[in-house]
Amino acid sequence: MPNPTAAMLVIGDEILSGRTRDGNTHHLAGRLGDSGIDLREARTVPDEQPRIVEALNALRGAYDHVFTSGGIGPTHDDITADAVGAAFGVPVDVRDDARTILAAHYASTGKELNEARLRMARVPEGATLIDNPVSAAPGFTVGNVHVMAGVPAIFAAMVESVLPTLQGGTPPVSASVRVERGEGDLAGPLGELAARYPDLSFGSYPFQDADGRHGANLVVRGADGARVAEAEAALRAAFA
């Protein structure tokens, strides 16, 4: 059975303006890989409902899972819950279980659960809450869409809350061989090896160190560890 597939949707003007460098996609990619879920696409869109809805509907139809980051805080620019509701055609309202979580959290920290904070208890109808052990305000899953915070520490914690609930696949096995020769000299033999192992994927990632050394990291990936080990040995033999 092929691995489940996934897409990431980053929601945030601050990424597109250059103010903030997204790292949530990279974090998610690594954790999904560990679970044998293949991340197949990532998109970033601005904080505009029609753009979020359009991207959500394209991605949730194309992949087994969609993960989103950003736009679920208490301020006026946090519009993700409403956009997800619009994408699924369901109403969005404050829900009792989410309100209870927030009320307990703010009671314990001596802060007021005011109207703005209560916005974080608004979830689309039919959603399941995602636990947030960092700052309480939950994420949520609707259908195959997992909606998480943009703050990296909270995003990462929510990923750990969601992953155990998902059916995983076979984590790929990979091996990397560092070769200090120009890619142009490696390309011929590498292409021949890739043709000899059509069940594996071969990548060449050039590097240039600060001291001027350059070359490429050759990476072979696949589902079958024995085949990857065989291909790695062939790579080492070819570029010894």
Added chain:
Amino acid sequence: MPNPTAAMLVIGDEILSGRTRDGNTHHLAGRLGDSGIDLREARTVPDEQPRIVEALNALRGAYDHVFTSGGIGPTHDDITADAVGAAFGVPVDVRDDARTILAAHYASTGKELNEARLRMARVPEGATLIDNPVSAAPGFTVGNVHVMAGVPAIFAAMVESVLPTLQGGTPPVSASVRVERGEGDLAGPLGELAARYPDLSFGSYPFQDADGRHGANLVVRGADGARVAEAEAALRAAFA
């Protein structure tokens, strides 16, 4: 006149597998902002021609410019030029001016311009070359699509080669106010200010320092510096 719009298309299995963290999108976002070109979307797709073609055709129809990174080296997994040719329905072949650039470069470095390296002179019919002052092998522009290398230093150099050829817009003016209070306490007054300045965009970006201090950076952006300054003063007054 509204600013020109742009999208970024990152091409690379290594980003989606979690091996490499993309930084080219962040770099491009900053440089486009300086030029008054609005980055409106970013996508990452794997090294698969149908996926690249589909994304290119969606993005080049929707935005004034599309910038791509990755997949223009000499190895078998470098398929971007062919994908761009397929997206535009034009043939891709070694071109004399690109071959001349590569021949001069490899002659000067004592390396052979072999078949693999000559692949880097293959460009779609009708393309304009993009200068690569780092490692010679050029990028290219076809229509409104600017095709650049994935290696960050080369990507950045190619961005500098392309930007002067594009019509820019009005760089947005922004101001940032750091407030050490929870977002839930800022949200109400911030929303009121955002409603009072509908021509500006207001963002709230929560932070948590290592020492436990937390709050939000409130950012106001717009085309008119005087209006942004007025809104910044209003923010400072509201959260003094």
